[in-house]
Amino acid sequence: MNSITERASQANDSNALADAERRERCAPSVDVVEFDDAYVVTAEMPGVCDDAVDVDFQNGELTICGRVSERRREDATRRTVGFEPKDYFRSFRVGNTIDSDKIEADFCDGLLTLRLPKRQEIQPRKIAINRKSDESES
Amino acid sequence: MLTDYLVPRGYSFASPLDFRRGLNRFFSDLTSETRGGLSFASLENRCSPGVWETSDEYFVEIAAPGIAEDAISVELAGSDLTVCLRRPAKNDAEKNGRYWRRERAQGDATFAVSFPNPVDADATEARLERGVLLLKVPKIEKARVKKIGVNKTSTLDVTATDGETSPQTDRS
Numbered sequence: 532m533n534s535i536t537e538r539a540s541q542a543n544d545s546n547a548l549a550d551a552e553r554r555e556r557c558a559p560s561v562d563v564v565e566f567d568d569a570y571v572v573t574a575e576m577p578g579v580c581d582d583a584v585d586v587d588f589q590n591g592e593l594t595i596c597g598r599v600s601e602r603r604r605e606d607a608t609r610r611t612v613g614f615e616p617k618d619y620f621r622s623f624r625v626g627n628t629i630d631s632d633k634i635e636a637d638f639c640d641g642l643l644t645l646r647l648p649k650r651q652e653i654q655p656r657k658i659a660i661n662r663k664s665d666e667s668e669s
Numbered sequence: 670m671l672t673d674y675l676v677p678r679g680y681s682f683a684s685p686l687d688f689r690r691g692l693n694r695f696f697s698d699l700t701s702e703t704r705g706g707l708s709f710a711s712l713e714n715r716c717s718p719g720v721w722e723t724s725d726e727y728f729v730e731i732a733a734p735g736i737a738e739d740a741i742s743v744e745l746a747g748s749d750l751t752v753c754l755r756r757p758a759k760n761d762a763e764k765n766g767r768y769w770r771r772e773r774a775q776g777d778a779t780f781a782v783s784f785p786n787p788v789d790a791d792a793t794e795a796r797l798e799r800g801v802l803l804l805k806v807p808k809i810e811k812a813r814v815k816k817i818g819v820n821k822t823s824t825l826d827v828t829a830t831d832g833e834t835s836p837q838t839d840r841s
Contacts, residue, residue: 560715560772560773560774561772561773562768562770562771562772562773563768563769563770564766564767564769565766565767565768565769566765566767570769571766575732575734575735575800576734576800577732577734577800577801578801579799579800580799604721604723606723606724607721607723607728608721608722608723609719609720609721610721610722610727611717611718611719611720612717612719613715613717613719613720613730614715614716614717614730614732615719615730616801640734640735640736640799641732641733641799641800641801642734642735
């Protein structure tokens, strides 16, 4: 649900987005690997709870969204500009090659793995070649 | 094909003024390390440890998504902290695939943090949770910040303490 509203807010002129909100979210690092039968997307979202991940597929667009609930102690002072758990958001335009009913998602230890199976009709198919001798035999 | 929205959808140029505004925003987004409200340039920051300090401890956070506890080693020698991560090797299936995008860090990594104050190695805690390694490193008692109350001159006894002299008496 949340991811839909967020998409809507981004589709508007993002001047409307508060600066604070813009700083909060960051893009997760992803690996996208293509196999014969599927694409596999692996996204790193450290600090995100299992139940705070949203994966949304709509109109050929894949949206990944993760929220971090923990906030830092107020008396802590930042000493290096390093890793900090943040909310994650990223969207991909996916062609019409994906069978959206069969998308699988797995989230474990801050790592989101998505398997996007290709539609059956576009998967590479081995064509058996009949030999002439076989044909003549039959 | 999977195509990223690198150019955010917020950029629409209905009039020349919009174009100028959009152009300004595009460059300010670039310099402020964000694009379309998303921070891409924080990638290298994300790989280094985040260190936070309170009056009596340090917190170190390291991103370790998908890494098991036994693939992490943490050492503390004096005030020098060393953390080693061993990232799992890519499996065969991934080797057979074709990469369209490869942003995740690979291989082993070593992080080193030197604390400016002496720290208590025995009381240091390390916790791996949701792909984040969180270290809590307490400062030793002496190095902790102490609040010192300020008294009015009339009630402060400058001559009393075991031969120690206050700066005020030095000057006089």
